[in-house]
Amino acid sequence: MSQLSSSGLDVRTPLDRGTGQVGSSIVHGEFRDKVHGSLLYAADHYGPGMLHGKVVRSPFPSARIISIDTSEARALPGVIAVLVADDVPKNVMGEEASGLGLERIQTPVLAEDRVRYMGEPVALIAAEKPHIAEAAAELVDVDYEPMPGVYDPEDALAGNAPLIHDQGNVLSDWRIARGDVDSAMEDAHHVVEGTYKTQAVDHAYLEPEAGVGWIDVDGVVTLRVATQVIEHATEVAAILGLPHNRVRVASTYMGGAFGGKEDMTVEPFLALLVWETERAVRMVWSRQESLLARPKRHPFVMRYRTAANADGKVLAQDIDIVGDAGAYPYLSPRVLFAAAVTAVGPYRVDHVRIRARAVFTNHVPNSAFRGFGAMQVVFGYESQMDRIASASGLTREEVRLRNFLASGDPLPTGEPVPTVPAVAATMRRALDALKPQSPAENSKLARGRGFACNMQPYGRTVFFGDKASAWIGFEADGTVIVRAGVTDLGGGQAASLAQIAAEVLGVDTSRVIVHIGDTHLTPLTGGTFATRQLYMSGNAVLHTARDLRNQMAPVAARLLGVQTDDLEFAGDAVRTRTGGVELSTAEWVSACGAEEVATAHLGTFHGESGSFDSRTGQGRTFPDYTFGTHAIQIEVDTETGTIKVLDYVACHDVGRAINPLRVEGQIHGGVAQGLGYALSEEILTEDGVSHSALFADYLIPTALDLPDITPIVLEEEPGKGPFGARGIGEPTIAPVAAAVASALEDAVGIRPDRLPFTPERVLEAINSQSR
Amino acid sequence: MADQRISLTINQRDVSVVVEPNETLLQVLRDGLGHMDVKYGCGEGVCGTCTVLFDGEPVNSCLMLGVQASGHTVTTVRGLIDDPEGRALQARFLEEGAAQCGYCTPGIVLTAYHLVRENRRATREDLRAGLAGNLCRCTGYVNILDAIESHLGRSRSHTEASV
Known part of the structure; x- marks a missing residue:
C-alpha cells in the first residue's frame, strides 16, 4: 500500500494532459437510473x-x-x-x-x-x-x-436549572482569543452590537x-x-x-x-x-417520526460586539454563542467548534474573543446539518458588517473590501488562512450578475437588494488526522473498477471519483464503475460529511490512479519503444506523444498481465495533521475553506409582510470544477434550502412538545416559492482537493439568510435579528418601525 | 374486513393481487407487487414523492387504498420507458441534470409528463404551479423546469420576473 501525503504536493496539480473527463458535465452512472426510476434505495x-x-x-x-x-x-x-x-x-x-x-x-x-x-x-x-x-x-x-424540563438553552445556564445530565448542562465551552479586545474596543471609533437568534430546522430529505x-x-x-x-x-x-x-x-x-x-x-x-x-x-421511519425525533440544526443565540476605526476597518470582535444541543451530545461540540472558528467570517480581525457553548435542553438532540455551525454565524457576522457600513458611512461593498482576508492573514485561531481567499472576486461577480433594480408596481411593494459573503470549511479538523483509501483495478478488456468506501448522498460523490480515475487512466468515464460504501468490500474513506469527500476520496483516487498508471507505464513504454515520459493516456489507449503508434487500454492491460505487472492498486491519502490547544484557543483547525458571495433582489409586500425573491445570484470560488453541472446543482440546492431557512422553515416546540411533526406543518420551498437561481462557478484560486478543487456541498447554503436580511434592510429599512423572516415577523418589524 | 383480490393494469400489464383492506395503494404497489420505483415520502399527501398516474391523472398513492385501484390503470415512472413522449422527457431530464438524489424524481417525472400532455404551451409559471405538489430538496427546481421547457421545444422562458 502506498502512503501519500498532502504535504509537499503542488496544490494545483496540472491536469494529466487533459483528457477532458474532469471538467466536463458528464452524465454518468447512477444518474440515468435515477431518472428512469430503477435505482434502489435503502x-x-x-x-x-x-x-x-x-x-x-x-x-x-x-x-x-x-x-x-x-x-x-x-x-x-x-x-x-x-x-x-x-x-x-x-x-x-x-x-x-x-x-x-x-x-x-x-x-x-x-x-x-x-x-x-x-x-x-x-x-x-x-x-x-x-x-x-x-x-x-x-x-x-x-x-x-x-x-421538570429545560426548553431554552439560556435558561439551562441558570444556576437553579434542572440538570439534564449529572455532569451539568454545559456540554462544551470553546474559547478562542487573540490580541487585546478590551483596549481595541476602547480605542475604536465605532462599536456596534447585535444579538441574533436562529431556529431549529429539519433536513427534510425526501427519503426518510x-x-x-x-x-x-x-x-x-x-x-x-x-x-x-x-x-x-x-x-x-x-x-x-x-x-x-x-x-x-x-x-x-x-x-x-x-x-x-x-x-x-x-x-x-x-x-x-x-x-x-x-x-x-x-x-x-415515517416522515412524522423523522420530523419528531431526528436531530435538527442547532438554534443559536449569538451576541456580537464589533469595533471599527473611523475608516471602517474592523479592529475587534467580542462574540458569545450559545447553541441548543438538545438532550444528548451527538455532534454538538464539533458544530459549536466550527462556529467559533468561523465566527468573524472572511475578514481579518486582530483582536478577538470568542466563546461558543453547547448547552443541553430537553429538545431533540441537534447535530450535523449542511453548514455545520459555520452557517448560523454568517447571519451574525454579515449583519455586523452591514452595521459597521452604516456607522462609518461606507457602502456595504466598501466596508468588506477594506476588511477581507488577504493571502496569509491570520484567522482568530492564529493560523494563517490556508489558501488564497478570492472572496472579493466572488463579491464582484455576484453583484455584477444581479439584475438591475426596477421600480415596484405600486407603493405597497418595496424592492431591495442585498448580499452576503461567507467562508465555509471543507475537510475535518486537522487534529483528527484524516485519511481515505481507494482501490483501482483494470479488467482484461480495459474497463476500470474503483472501490472506495464513500457514501453518496445524491450529490454525485461516486460519479466524481469515476471522472477522476478516467482522467488519469485515459479511459472514458463510461468505462469506469465505482463500488462504494461497504465496510467489508471497499477500502474505507471515512464518511461523506464536512464537505470532505472530494478533498479526501478525490485525492485518494487521484493518487492511487497515478500510482497504478506509473506502475504499468514501463510496459507500454517498452512495447512502443519510447520513454514513459513520452506516453499519453487518453481515448481508451496509450500512445506516444508524437502520435502514430498506440496500444489500446485492453492491449496494455494484457501486456502487463503477461509480464506479471499488477493491474490494480490500493492507495491511502493522508490529510494534513496538526494540533489545537483548547486552553488558548490557538492552533491548527480546518484544512481549508471555500469562499463565496450571494446577491439577492427581493420585493416586500408592506401590507402582508411577505417576501418575494425576484433574483438570486450565488458565486463560489471552487478552485476547479470536476463536474460543472453537479457543482451548479449543489449551488441550486444549497440556495433553495437556505431560502427555506431564511423565509419559512422552523421546528416549533412548546415545552419540548413538537408542533411540527407533520410535513403539512413544516413548510419547505415548492417550485412556486423559488426564483431561478443563477450559479456562478468561479475557478479562481486552487484549493486542496484533486486538480485544485475546493469543496462545494456546504458553502452554498450558508450565506442565504444573511443576504435576505441585507436586502430587507435595503427594501424597508428593517433588520430583524431573528430567523426565519416570516410574514408575521416582517410585518411586526415594519409596524414597530413606523410607530 | 377480509383480504380482497383485485385486478388492475400497471404499466400496460394486467395483474391480480390480494390486498388487505387497510393497505394503501403505495404499499400494494411496493411490497405487494415490487414496484420499487414508487417511493414513500410522507404518507400525508404533501410531498408528491409517491405520485403515480391513475387512469392518466397524477395522484398521491399514499392517500389511496389499494382496493380503490381495482379495475383501474396505474402508470409508474418505469412505465414511461415504453412511451415515446415519456422516454423523450426523461432524456431531457438527463441532459439538463434535472435530478440530484433522485428520490423525488419518479414523482416529478410523472407529474411533468402529465403537465406537458395537458398543455403544450405551458409557461414556466404554469409549470411551477403544476409542480407545486411535488417537493424536491436538492435541485431548487431550476434544472427540472429547464428540462420540461426543453421538452416543450424551447429554452428557459423569462415570463415571470419583470425585473
Whole structure:
C-alpha cells in the first residue's frame, strides 16, 4: 500500500494532459437510473418473510421511567420480538465527539430509567406486518413520571436549572482569543452590537431513514442502510458485543442526507432486532417520526460586539454563542467548534474573543446539518458588517473590501488562512450578475437588494488526522473498477471519483464503475460529511490512479519503444506523444498481465495533521475553506409582510470544477434550502412538545416559492482537493439568510435579528418601525 | 374486513393481487407487487414523492387504498420507458441534470409528463404551479423546469420576473 501525503504536493496539480473527463458535465452512472426510476434505495431492498422493525418512542420530553410492561405487546399474534434497554448488550452509543478530550456523556440506545426528549427510543418491536408492529408499539405499557424540563438553552445556564445530565448542562465551552479586545474596543471609533437568534430546522430529505438487515454467511450481521458513515459498523458491533468484523454496513445511494444521516439512524435498532430474531428485518421511519425525533440544526443565540476605526476597518470582535444541543451530545461540540472558528467570517480581525457553548435542553438532540455551525454565524457576522457600513458611512461593498482576508492573514485561531481567499472576486461577480433594480408596481411593494459573503470549511479538523483509501483495478478488456468506501448522498460523490480515475487512466468515464460504501468490500474513506469527500476520496483516487498508471507505464513504454515520459493516456489507449503508434487500454492491460505487472492498486491519502490547544484557543483547525458571495433582489409586500425573491445570484470560488453541472446543482440546492431557512422553515416546540411533526406543518420551498437561481462557478484560486478543487456541498447554503436580511434592510429599512423572516415577523418589524 | 383480490393494469400489464383492506395503494404497489420505483415520502399527501398516474391523472398513492385501484390503470415512472413522449422527457431530464438524489424524481417525472400532455404551451409559471405538489430538496427546481421547457421545444422562458 502506498502512503501519500498532502504535504509537499503542488496544490494545483496540472491536469494529466487533459483528457477532458474532469471538467466536463458528464452524465454518468447512477444518474440515468435515477431518472428512469430503477435505482434502489435503502427501503427498496425488501423480500418475502422480512420482519418489520418499529421504535417505541417517549411521548414526554422529560420523565422518569418507573416500569415497562411488554407482556401485552409480546402476546399480540404476529409479534416476533419486543426489546427494552435490559436486552441491549452494551446500551451506549456515540463517541467522544470533539476529538479534543471532552468528558463522555453517554447516550443510551434505548432509554433506561429516564427520557430526556420527546421521541426518545424506549423499546423495539419486530413483527410480521407493519400494522402489527404499530399495534404492538401501542401495547408497550411504559409508566412515566414527568419531570421538570429545560426548553431554552439560556435558561439551562441558570444556576437553579434542572440538570439534564449529572455532569451539568454545559456540554462544551470553546474559547478562542487573540490580541487585546478590551483596549481595541476602547480605542475604536465605532462599536456596534447585535444579538441574533436562529431556529431549529429539519433536513427534510425526501427519503426518510431506512434500512434492511440480516445475518449473512459466517454470522456477519449485515445492514444495508441509508447512512453517510458506514464506519459506524464498529459502534454497532460494540452495542451487540461482537468483534468488529462481524458487523458489515453497506450504504445505499441516499435520497438526500444533508448531515441528517451522519449520526446513526436505524442501524443499532435494526441490528438488535436482526440479532434477536435471526431473521431479515426492514425498518423504515415515517416522515412524522423523522420530523419528531431526528436531530435538527442547532438554534443559536449569538451576541456580537464589533469595533471599527473611523475608516471602517474592523479592529475587534467580542462574540458569545450559545447553541441548543438538545438532550444528548451527538455532534454538538464539533458544530459549536466550527462556529467559533468561523465566527468573524472572511475578514481579518486582530483582536478577538470568542466563546461558543453547547448547552443541553430537553429538545431533540441537534447535530450535523449542511453548514455545520459555520452557517448560523454568517447571519451574525454579515449583519455586523452591514452595521459597521452604516456607522462609518461606507457602502456595504466598501466596508468588506477594506476588511477581507488577504493571502496569509491570520484567522482568530492564529493560523494563517490556508489558501488564497478570492472572496472579493466572488463579491464582484455576484453583484455584477444581479439584475438591475426596477421600480415596484405600486407603493405597497418595496424592492431591495442585498448580499452576503461567507467562508465555509471543507475537510475535518486537522487534529483528527484524516485519511481515505481507494482501490483501482483494470479488467482484461480495459474497463476500470474503483472501490472506495464513500457514501453518496445524491450529490454525485461516486460519479466524481469515476471522472477522476478516467482522467488519469485515459479511459472514458463510461468505462469506469465505482463500488462504494461497504465496510467489508471497499477500502474505507471515512464518511461523506464536512464537505470532505472530494478533498479526501478525490485525492485518494487521484493518487492511487497515478500510482497504478506509473506502475504499468514501463510496459507500454517498452512495447512502443519510447520513454514513459513520452506516453499519453487518453481515448481508451496509450500512445506516444508524437502520435502514430498506440496500444489500446485492453492491449496494455494484457501486456502487463503477461509480464506479471499488477493491474490494480490500493492507495491511502493522508490529510494534513496538526494540533489545537483548547486552553488558548490557538492552533491548527480546518484544512481549508471555500469562499463565496450571494446577491439577492427581493420585493416586500408592506401590507402582508411577505417576501418575494425576484433574483438570486450565488458565486463560489471552487478552485476547479470536476463536474460543472453537479457543482451548479449543489449551488441550486444549497440556495433553495437556505431560502427555506431564511423565509419559512422552523421546528416549533412548546415545552419540548413538537408542533411540527407533520410535513403539512413544516413548510419547505415548492417550485412556486423559488426564483431561478443563477450559479456562478468561479475557478479562481486552487484549493486542496484533486486538480485544485475546493469543496462545494456546504458553502452554498450558508450565506442565504444573511443576504435576505441585507436586502430587507435595503427594501424597508428593517433588520430583524431573528430567523426565519416570516410574514408575521416582517410585518411586526415594519409596524414597530413606523410607530 | 377480509383480504380482497383485485385486478388492475400497471404499466400496460394486467395483474391480480390480494390486498388487505387497510393497505394503501403505495404499499400494494411496493411490497405487494415490487414496484420499487414508487417511493414513500410522507404518507400525508404533501410531498408528491409517491405520485403515480391513475387512469392518466397524477395522484398521491399514499392517500389511496389499494382496493380503490381495482379495475383501474396505474402508470409508474418505469412505465414511461415504453412511451415515446415519456422516454423523450426523461432524456431531457438527463441532459439538463434535472435530478440530484433522485428520490423525488419518479414523482416529478410523472407529474411533468402529465403537465406537458395537458398543455403544450405551458409557461414556466404554469409549470411551477403544476409542480407545486411535488417537493424536491436538492435541485431548487431550476434544472427540472429547464428540462420540461426543453421538452416543450424551447429554452428557459423569462415570463415571470419583470425585473
